[in-house]
Amino acid sequence: MKKIYYLLAVLIFLLFPFVTTSPYLQSLMILTGIFALLAFGLDLMFGYTGVVSFGHAAFFAIGAYITGILTERMEWSLAATIPFVIIGSTICGLLIGLATIRIGGIYFSLASLGFAEIIRLVALNWSELTHGPMGLVLNPEKLRLIGSIPLKGEMAFYYLVLITVLITIYFVYRMRKSWIGRALMSIRDNEPLASSIGISPVLYKVIIISAGGGIASIAGSYYGYYYGLITPMVSGVHYTTIALLAVMVGGRGTLAGPLLGAAIFALVPELIPGEFSDLIFGAILLIVILLSPNGLAPVLTRTFLSFRKKFNRVKKKEEGELDVGT
């Protein structure tokens, strides 16, 4: 019964490029998808496991630069760079996780901020590899998905991002109801109790930092490939903020939350351009957190459920059945 709604949502997204052929709207959807990946990665750490990262953009940057460098230097296809993106981000996730998580959660939070800054400085100064502040520029004529299949135009990118987001959501959906999800959430809720029943907080946190970082790095890889320009800015506070805001406003630890939040923060700068968008970001966060501390997703689910209940009741009345008040 519930599956129907999921399938319906997927169908709408699949048909979207046919509904509107406007490249502008499609590009907004692509950006939403990329931000959603970034946010899903963060939500694994923050929403499910209670690990706060202030340097999520570091992984975004790692993905963007690995893809950028391998594409520009070696003329690799996007698909060929992805394994290296995942290996690179996993190694970084393991290193920073193992080095800090043992000492305590707050040390990871601070170290992650420093880590993102280090990545930014390396990108800025290692000019032979990164072209410094000018950034890497990818030739749009040469972009290829895999082998010699070109990756060109909004529609192709749209489907690439959509499929990746759908796979991510599917895995999160599987994970959250399983022993994996319970282990993560038990660590979030009560670390000593979790370890007293055999769940290792350090192990799971390190794994989830690597997994969350891995998803963010794929987001970064797509981002760099799609815009064709990769500058040290990708490791800046901006993208960490977007991910944190998307998760908090959308609803942490929910399936729809990161996607919803990503849509909001991808669209707002388009509606309100320039200096004011940061102000609006802050205002949205404040208003949502004050009205619904757990974000928008729980509110929408509740509204939807009560709407459906009302609808069912009306239908039953029409059929002349007694409403026994479910």
Place this chain on the structure above:
Amino acid sequence: MALFVEELTKDFGGLRALSGISFSVEPGKIVGLIGTNGAGKTTCFNVVTGFSKPTSGRVMVDGTDITGKPSHQLARKGVIRTFQQTSLFGKLTVYDNVRAGLHRHRGSSALDVLFNTRKYREDEKKINQQVDNVLVQLGLMGRSGIQADELSYGEQKRLAIAVALISKPKYLLLDEPAAGLNPQETSELSSSLASLRSDQFGILLVEHDMKMVMEICDYIVVLASGKLLAKGTPEEIRTNTAVIEAYLGGGKKESVNSR
């Protein structure tokens, strides 16, 4: 086959909270660990279960030295504790709290989960069955969908025991399971603990309720200011002059002979 505590000593700065304590817990037995407030009972739990490191001494589980190992490793050896301050996964449902307790007995891999294999689905079914049994055992069946935060105090205490119990302890350490319960709840808990007694596992029970301790324990260890005051059967402890002296002389809330 036993949990051995050997010459355990724990200092907090200048304070010797435990000094040279030795005792053992065998499967099938319930051992009481009693003593007035501040005697060192919780400290003993923390050291045995890896939450703090001893200054000296050893903890042996079934012949393996596990002194100072982190608590999740001890859990894997079957040493499971509850906490004096009732401790739950507050945002999870009652059902998921108990299911989390089965973590180390899961029968599916991460890949099984992500690809929803049959192995995973069958394992979850088995897990749910066990959870239902434990919920019935502890009278929480009707509450399974409720967030742990929202349970009554008594229910929370029972849920904490359910979480520990389902993780199939070989040695179950309970820190004041009856604290804050009314007399009826206490006697219910007492009889369900007595009925839990099986050859599968041993219980180390810290409890101020003397009636309960005297009723269900096979053996009692008495601490006073971190030192071993007495060891023996409930009958021996009841008539031990040093124990009576410590309890009555100290003017504490409980009495060894209280019924």
